[in-house]
Amino acid sequence: MxxxxxxxxxxxxxxxxxxxxxxxxxxxxxxxxxxxxxxxxxxxxxxxxxxxxxxxxxxxxxxxxxxxxxxxxxxxxxxxxxxxxxxxxxxxxxxxxxxxxxxxxxxxxxxxxDVDGVLDPLRTAGLESARTAVLVGAGATARSALAAFAALGVERVVVVARDAGRALASLGDVAGRLGLPLDVRGWGDPGVRSDVVVSVLPVALDADLAAALVANTGYVLDAQYGHGTSAFAGPAADRGVVLLDGLDMLxxxxxxxxxxxxxxxxxxxxxxxxxxxxxx
Structure with a gap:
């Protein structure tokens, strides 16, 4: 090596x-x-x-x-x-x-x-296992997040994406090989409680969606950095939700x-x- x-x-x-x-x-x-x-x-x-x-x-x-x-x-x-x-x-x-x-x-x-970039900060923060996860975005980093979810024992992944067809094309095969059922939903509050939320969007998330996601989880990892304060920051602080960011991943x-x-x-x-x- x-x-x-x-x-x-x-x-x-x-x-x-x-x-x-x-x-x-x-x-x-x-x-x-x-x-x-x-x-x-x-x-x-x-x-x-x-x-x-x-x-x-x-x-x-x-x-x-x-x-x-x-x-x-x-x-x-x-x-x-x-x-x-x-x-x-x-x-x-x-x-x-x-x-x-x-x-x-x-x-x-x-x-x-990149899988370690998602998985290791969550484990360090105390998340050893999870059953339900929310994934915001569907690019290459999203596929790495799926592998991290599989390592945590996740049984259901809700994907929030602007284009459901593109999300399935990007994630479907990988999710299937990892044994992860995907529930792809349109842009907006997915209306589901989860153990962890991972947003892999390279820019800040809509504030209303961020607040809705924080209200129904215990851990959030927001991949973006360098674009000001995370949209998750305020709601996470108010609710005592663990918030990790793109620098933790990097x-x-x-x-x-x-x-x-x-x-x-x-x-x-x-x-x-x-x-x-x-x-x-």
Missing amino acids: AGLGTQGSPMTNHRCAVLGSPIAHSLSPLIHNTAYRVLGLTGWRYDAFEVAEDGLGAFIAGCGPEWVGLSCTMPLKRALLDFGVVSERAALLRSANTFLFGTPDEPSRVENT VAQARVQLRLMTGHECPAEPLLDAVRRRDG
Whole structure:
């Protein structure tokens, strides 16, 4: 596994990066470089590069032996599946966000840590299991949320989407293979009590819908960040509902990437402190 042979000792001249388009807003360099400092990996460097789908292959091919791993964000999560040995999870979800360069003994590998980005913060906050979940949105991150729900033992998923047909096309096959019944409903209050609500919309949710969802759950994870206060924040505070956000997700999935790339575990707290200072 790329990077694991270095566990227990600092490395020198090793590079990683995040790729995507647009990429200037990415907090990944802050997270990974902060982790390198915390872990004492003085020779590690993590950058950001603007790369579109048609440039991904050339970028990977142009990387020298010092390269260990890549984080890939939109629009590269589907395209990355064409490079390296794809993990079972990434293949199932049709989405990957992590590329691990091969070694003379092992091929390059493609992984999905977005599931961990949803699952780990919820577990850390105290949600060990759930029966009913509400999912707002239906893109690639929504498929990762479905895998997180399956790990929590969810038996029913209510999907709130603007276009039911598109939602089923995006989620139906994955949900079926995970054994998760889907109840797709139109935009608005789904009228269901749930153990957890996950909104994967990249922008703020309608305030009325957010309030209605908070009124019927105990945990909310809102994937958006960098667009001001979450629409869930006020209602969640009023009702004592646990609210997690996109920064919790970002750090959680990055911590798994860090383990895959360096062989080291980094605590979440210094990484969350760094991104909340920057985002705030």
